[in-house]
Amino acid sequence: MACYILTDNTRDRRYFKRVLVDPYFYETPSAIIHALGRLKKGQVVILDSSIRGFESAGLQTAQLIRQHDPDAQLIMISDNATMAARCFEAQIGLLDFIIKKELSPSFFDRLLRAIAKANLNLRRIFELRPIPIRLPDGATTRVFDLTRIVYFTTDSGSHHLFVHETNHLTRIRANLRDLESVHSNLYRVHASYVINIAFLHTYQPHDHALTMVTGHRIPVSRNYSVALRKALRWPSPYRGLPQPIY
Incomplete structure (x- = not known):
């Protein structure tokens, strides 16, 4: 350093x-x-x-x-x-x-x-140190700690998302497309998934999948793989959680 x-x-x-x-x-x-x-x-x-x-x-x-x-x-x-x-x-x-x-x-x-x-x-x-971020939830917003959010996924058949934190699951009314602008560490990797790249453990491009440090395996679609590869070549300045390994 x-x-x-x-x-x-x-x-x-x-x-x-x-x-x-x-x-x-x-x-x-x-x-x-x-x-x-x-x-x-x-x-x-x-x-x-x-x-x-x-x-x-x-x-x-x-x-x-x-x-x-x-x-x-x-x-x-x-x-x-x-x-x-x-x-x-x-x-x-x-x-x-x-x-x-x-x-x-x-x-x-x-x-x-x-x-x-x-x-x-x-x-x-x-x-x-927590990193507060404000996420949309219908007509209002809710504050979450980014350092505890691992990934987001859609609630199939509804207009809701699941916020997967390290020890908690929360349902909010929002769209995945709105999340990437909230913080530079949030990356869309699939039509149904946004990840917190600080929790990324390994990326397996040939399998079109990645694994989070929590053990969760998440699919990566071709449409979003280019942006993910670029992010891994140029790591996010955010510090405080395990860094990507690939």
Whole structure:
């Protein structure tokens, strides 16, 4: 996963590039804040406490980031050990405060462990957070949690649908054609089925079928197979449930 790094130290950037998989560097607080403002919330951010001689620049940047993103995983690095107390007293929810120690192997070991923990925290956040969606139900609408919906199917001979949730079945008055516009994770795969692609386990194109993580096997018609294949090549940005395997 990408890491967004605030540092104006050329040497540090050179070492980070060798160790980190996907680093993005910014030399000023305004630059990194602007960049994060264009991304979805919940990013891994590494901040050098001192920027251009201002010892509290990293702390002040962390405070601004925290105001706008409660899910951001903030890691502070510093040459000054006395900054640790100031950072934790500020109650900005730092994941870790790491002394550089000339960028020793122990520093990078701790940094990589902090990044791994940050990514784990983000996965847990997204897994536990509901995603409310509003579905039509006749002349009114009803709110459901997308993270619990596996698929929809028609109620044969009626103008109703069944909403198949992980542990519940609900009947609503609606049409399948109206569902895809509700959320990008809802895909029509058959005249009688719409799936939540986040619950897709395997797709068997030769059998014209797919299997959900719940074990349900659902037919896939040729009319909708092209869109499904495209979706699997370009995964949905939605996070929080098992990703497609094919």
